[in-house]
Amino acid sequence: MDIDKRTQELAARLTYIRDIFGQRENSSMAMLRTRLEEFLEKAPQLGMRELSRQVAKLEELFVLLEGKLESELTPMDRVRIVRHPQRICLKDILENVYDNYTEIGGQDEWSIDPGMIIARATIARRMGKKTVHQSVMVLGQEKGHGQEFRNGGSIKPWGNANALYYMRVAEIENIPIHSYVFTPGAFPVEDYPGAAQQISKNLYVMAGLKVPIISVFSEGGSGGAEAIALADKRLMLSHGYYSVISPEGAAAIEGGLKDKATPELIEACASRLRITAADNLELGFIDRVIQEPPLGARPEHYDFFRQLRREVIRATDEVVDSVDGLGPLRGMAIRRQAKAADPQDIFVRWSLGTGARTKLVDRRFEKFRAMSRTACRDNRSLGARIYSGLEGMLWAAHSTLRHDFLTRYKRHLLHLLEAAEAELRALRQGVGGPLGKFLGLGDGQQRRLEVAPEALERLTLLSCPEEGACRLEDTWVYVSPKSREDRTLTCPNSHTHGCLDLWGPDLFGEFAGVCSHCGHHFSMEFQWYLYNVFNFAQAYEFNSELESSNPLGYEGFDLKLEQAKRQTGLGSSCITFETHIEGVTTVVAVLVSPFRGGTVGAAEGEKIIRAAERAMLKRTPFILYSHGTAGIRIQEGTCGVIQMPRVTMAVRRYIEAGGLYLVLYDTNSFAGPVASFLGCSAYQFAVRSSNIGFAGPGVIRETTGVEVPPKYHRAFSALSRGHIQGIWDRRDIKKNLHQALLTMGGKNLYYR
Amino acid sequence: MLNVKEMLEELNASPYEEIEIKTPHTGVIDFVGLNPGDRVSGPSGKWLERPGTLLANLTREKNKKPICATQKGQVMDIRSELEGKFVEAGERLLTIRHFLSKEEVIGRILKKALHLFHAPERAKYYFVPEIDAKIKAGGEQSVKVREGLDMFIVSRMKRETPLSYSGPEGMIYAVYFQQGDNVDGGQPLIGVCPESQLSLIQDVVNRVQGEWEERD
Numbered sequence: 001m002d003i004d005k006r007t008q009e010l011a012a013r014l015t016y017i018r019d020i021f022g023q024r025e026n027s028s029m030a031m032l033r034t035r036l037e038e039f040l041e042k043a044p045q046l047g048m049r050e051l052s053r054q055v056a057k058l059e060e061l062f063v064l065l066e067g068k069l070e071s072e073l074t075p076m077d078r079v080r081i082v083r084h085p086q087r088i089c090l091k092d093i094l095e096n097v098y099d100n101y102t103e104i105g106g107q108d109e110w111s112i113d114p115g116m117i118i119a120r121a122t123i124a125r126r127m128g129k130k131t132v133h134q135s136v137m138v139l140g141q142e143k144g145h146g147q148e149f150r151n152g153g154s155i156k157p158w159g160n161a162n163a164l165y166y167m168r169v170a171e172i173e174n175i176p177i178h179s180y181v182f183t184p185g186a187f188p189v190e191d192y193p194g195a196a197q198q199i200s201k202n203l204y205v206m207a208g209l210k211v212p213i214i215s216v217f218s219e220g221g222s223g224g225a226e227a228i229a230l231a232d233k234r235l236m237l238s239h240g241y242y243s244v245i246s247p248e249g250a251a252a253i254e255g256g257l258k259d260k261a262t263p264e265l266i267e268a269c270a271s272r273l274r275i276t277a278a279d280n281l282e283l284g285f286i287d288r289v290i291q292e293p294p295l296g297a298r299p300e301h302y303d304f305f306r307q308l309r310r311e312v313i314r315a316t317d318e319v320v321d322s323v324d325g326l327g328p329l330r331g332m333a334i335r336r337q338a339k340a341a342d343p344q345d346i347f348v349r350w351s352l353g354t355g356a357r358t359k360l361v362d363r364r365f366e367k368f369r370a371m372s373r374t375a376c377r378d379n380r381s382l383g384a385r386i387y388s389g390l391e392g393m394l395w396a397a398h399s400t401l402r403h404d405f406l407t408r409y410k411r412h413l414l415h416l417l418e419a420a421e422a423e424l425r426a427l428r429q430g431v432g433g434p435l436g437k438f439l440g441l442g443d444g445q446q447r448r449l450e451v452a453p454e455a456l457e458r459l460t461l462l463s464c465p466e467e468g469a470c471r472l473e474d475t476w477v478y479v480s481p482k483s484r485e486d487r488t489l490t491c492p493n494s495h496t497h498g499c500l501d502l503w504g505p506d507l508f509g510e511f512a513g514v515c516s517h518c519g520h521h522f523s524m525e526f527q528w529y530l531y532n533v534f535n536f537a538q539a540y541e542f543n544s545e546l547e548s549s550n551p552l553g554y555e556g557f558d559l560k561l562e563q564a565k566r567q568t569g570l571g572s573s574c575i576t577f578e579t580h581i582e583g584v585t586t587v588v589a590v591l592v593s594p595f596r597g598g599t600v601g602a603a604e605g606e607k608i609i610r611a612a613e614r615a616m617l618k619r620t621p622f623i624l625y626s627h628g629t630a631g632i633r634i635q636e637g638t639c640g641v642i643q644m645p646r647v648t649m650a651v652r653r654y655i656e657a658g659g660l661y662l663v664l665y666d667t668n669s670f671a672g673p674v675a676s677f678l679g680c681s682a683y684q685f686a687v688r689s690s691n692i693g694f695a696g697p698g699v700i701r702e703t704t705g706v707e708v709p710p711k712y713h714r715a716f717s718a719l720s721r722g723h724i725q726g727i728w729d730r731r732d733i734k735k736n737l738h739q740a741l742l743t744m745g746g747k748n749l750y751y752r
Numbered sequence: 753m754l755n756v757k758e759m760l761e762e763l764n765a766s767p768y769e770e771i772e773i774k775t776p777h778t779g780v781i782d783f784v785g786l787n788p789g790d791r792v793s794g795p796s797g798k799w800l801e802r803p804g805t806l807l808a809n810l811t812r813e814k815n816k817k818p819i820c821a822t823q824k825g826q827v828m829d830i831r832s833e834l835e836g837k838f839v840e841a842g843e844r845l846l847t848i849r850h851f852l853s854k855e856e857v858i859g860r861i862l863k864k865a866l867h868l869f870h871a872p873e874r875a876k877y878y879f880v881p882e883i884d885a886k887i888k889a890g891g892e893q894s895v896k897v898r899e900g901l902d903m904f905i906v907s908r909m910k911r912e913t914p915l916s917y918s919g920p921e922g923m924i925y926a927v928y929f930q931q932g933d934n935v936d937g938g939q940p941l942i943g944v945c946p947e948s949q950l951s952l953i954q955d956v957v958n959r960v961q962g963e964w965e966e967r968d
Binding site: 485486487488489490501503707709710 | 777797798799801812813814815817
């Protein structure tokens with residue numbers, strides 16, 4: 001009986017090896033197969049003792065050759081390992097790593113999203129003879145060993161929303177969060193709360209969660225992973241992957257979307273994207289790698305679970321130690337824990353004090369701020385860098401003196417004066433009559449009528465007939481070169497709205513690319529907005545020396561990048577500058593569509609972060625105008641995807657400091673940026689006829705099998721779903737922006 | 753009186769509909785290598801978002817506009833003499849012969865034979881209890897309607913109002929809605945035919961179902 005079971009296990013191990021290595025046959029696999037077949041043939045003739053000896057020998061051979069095969073694993077083999085139904089999943093971890101747990105809000109398929117498991121778990125630790133049970137909030141994607149209803153760990157927006165809710169609960173209860181990332185990517189539907197918008201909310205909230213967050217990566221598929229992985233310590237299983245896009249997706253883009261990518265191209269993309277644990281450790285996006293057994297951890301590897309338990313305890317201890325100053329002996333012991341037998345022996349209380357909680361958030365920001373800094377090219381000279389550093393310090397001093405010190409007293413004085421004036425008015429109203437007159441408080445009504453005649457005329461006269469029609473549209477500073485072409489164009493709505501053809505010079509000149517019949521917005525160059533909305537001619541551009549590079553050495557990308565730079569005259573897809581909008585100084589970042597589709601990589605992320613920091617220092621509003629973005633730049637791999645938490649954190653710091661962060665979408669904005677620093681703004685507006693979403697219709701069709709209606713991603717649909725706050729006509733953007741500057745935003749805007 | 757026989761003969765004689773494709777405005781015509789007898793398809797996709805087969809391009813003021821097939825069918829008569837020429841608006845370019853399907857034939861017959869009573873607004877519609885009981889007992893074709901008869905209850909936002917039938921007197925031939933489901937304004941609720949023609953119409957529909965040959 002025992003022999004049968006052991007033989008079956010060996011056969012299962014061989015099948016697993018075959019699954020992992022796919023089509024590639026090698027000598028080790030062939031040998032294992034032959035030996036197993038030989039044994040099965042001979043088995044009926046062998047006695048019990050001989051059988052046992054032979055099986056033990058076979059098992060030894062399996063261990064030996066699995067070790068050999070381990071060294072032959074390619075990145076794509078690792079992808080197959082994490083996707084294998086026998087791969088450990090979150091339920092196995094809950095069973096084997098934690099001492100006790102209660103699942104919250106789900107029982108198998110009965111859950112708001114069965115792919116997301118949330119559980120309250122405990123870890124027992126010794127303190128002398130006493131056992132202390134420490135609570136943690138465990139959450140993560142569950143692949144469920146191939147259970148259909150788990151959707152492969154692809155989380156729907158409401159699943160991420162549920163996870164976020166329980167992260168907040170953990171914060172209230174002051175217990176650490178352990179998140180386990182087992183996702184190929186988020187489920188791309190726009191239904192409320194929306195895939196992108198919910199991930200951005202998760203990132204925004206996690207950036208400020210005041211409890212230790214530890215994340216463990218097994219399958220880290222882009223945005224879906226980021227939704228729960230913004231952590232103080234990021235651990236990764238040695239056979240896992242963490243990537244901006246699946247190798248198949250990257251290959252489809254490389255090979256042209258229409259063609260199905262070849263297995264060779266997929267293998268090549270998996271290597272180029274540098275998705276393995278070792279790569280990510282080297283790039284600095286994870287803190288530690290947890291070694292798995294050869295060919296990946298499976299539910300029967302109990303030693304691995306013990307090791308995982310030690311690692312998560314150690315990671316949580318380290319985070320607490322870094323902010324809550326343990327005793328000197330315990331601190332030293334924790335730091336030497338790598339060599340120690342079991343971190344359980346040293347007790348560390350995981351609930352943090354008030355000071356430590358604030359420090360924790362600061363540390364988290366610093367950690368992410370330091371990531372991928374070298375992944376872009378900084379063309380500034382040493383002198384320029386020193387000057388820039390000094391300038392920043394001076395501005396910080398100036399800002400503190402002017403806004404924190406002087407303004408505070410000025411504000412106090414103004415409040416006093418205001419109160420005194422209000423008192424006097426109350427006195428007049430209360431006493432009235434002769435005493436009021438005696439005190440010199442004349443009739444307010446009369447005084448209000450004493451408006452200067454010119455001002456009255458300006459306010460009451462609606463038109464200026466003697467100057468002809470008041471047509472502001474004629475006064476565009478920048479006119480699109482498309483208006484020089486003598487041709488007509490047809491509005492795409494002409495079938496439904498009966499729009500007449502429009503003459504190009506009219507449409508792209510005077511009409512600013514807006515159909516005069518139905519209001520459809522034809523796309524315009526980013527320069528149109530720079531000069532007509534953001535007054536770029538008088539603006540001060542900064543950080544233009546920061547340029548996109550090829551941090552992963554992605555094959556063939558240098559050439560494409562050079563081509564984009566040559567064609568657009570830009571160093572990256574982001575332009576940052578300081579400008580005046582109707583007299584209000586504002587920091588603006590623009591994502592430019594013609595430069596590699598407006599994709600965001602390390603340079604763009606760094607530029608936006610620096611722009612937000614500048615706006616914070618100078619107490620100005622911060623506007624991010626997305627002329628178009630196709631998502632995170634896949635050729636930069638995790639250097640790109642890490643911009644999602646990085647920039648969101650910087651933006652959150654700016655908003656918390658009391659600024660106004662306003663996002664304006666145009667043309668097409670999709671994927672990572674929308675799912676992070678764009679989607680997290682409380683004030684998101686869209687230019688009419690723009691498209692906003694997580695994944696395009698083609699990707700939705702491929703991943704979910706559902707056809708989406710033609711106008712699924714349109715700004716009006718996004719408005720109906722509550723993703724954006726308004727839709728603006730292109731010709732009114734400047735006016736609307738000025739109105740927004742006057743009415744929205746926090747306390748720190750200097751002009752208030 | 754509906755002459756069903758004549759109508760069927762007419763349909764059998766020409767079991768298709770001819771759609772004339774005309775220029776929406778002036779411009780230079782460029783046929784895209786289409787030949788008489790070519791099969792073309794109409795708009796497709798769940799929301800008819802994919803346009804039909806490209807028939808020709810019409811260029812005016814350097815604005816090339818595609819003219820696509822609006823129905824599935826066969827190209828009949830292309831005016832190839834217009835190729836590369838400037839044409840006026842409303843000029844016929846070609847004809848598409850669209851062969852009628854069973855549903856379309858039945859639809860045509862019923863359109864002529866029935867009086868459709870439409871929903872005045874988006875709401876849930878119910879029959880009044882007496883009519884409902886009659887339908888349940890003897891089927892929908894057992895109910896006789898006349899002008900002013902209180903037939904429906906319109907239920908919307910917890911507000912229930914009666915709705916009376918207006919139109920010619922006759923029997924209900926078909927009910928086009930499910931009780932309790934939302935019906936959009938303008939959608940047909942019931943189809944009514946004169947009592948004498950009820951069996952005739954049924955007979956014709958059955959014959960079409962059994963005998964009509966679909967050519968596409």
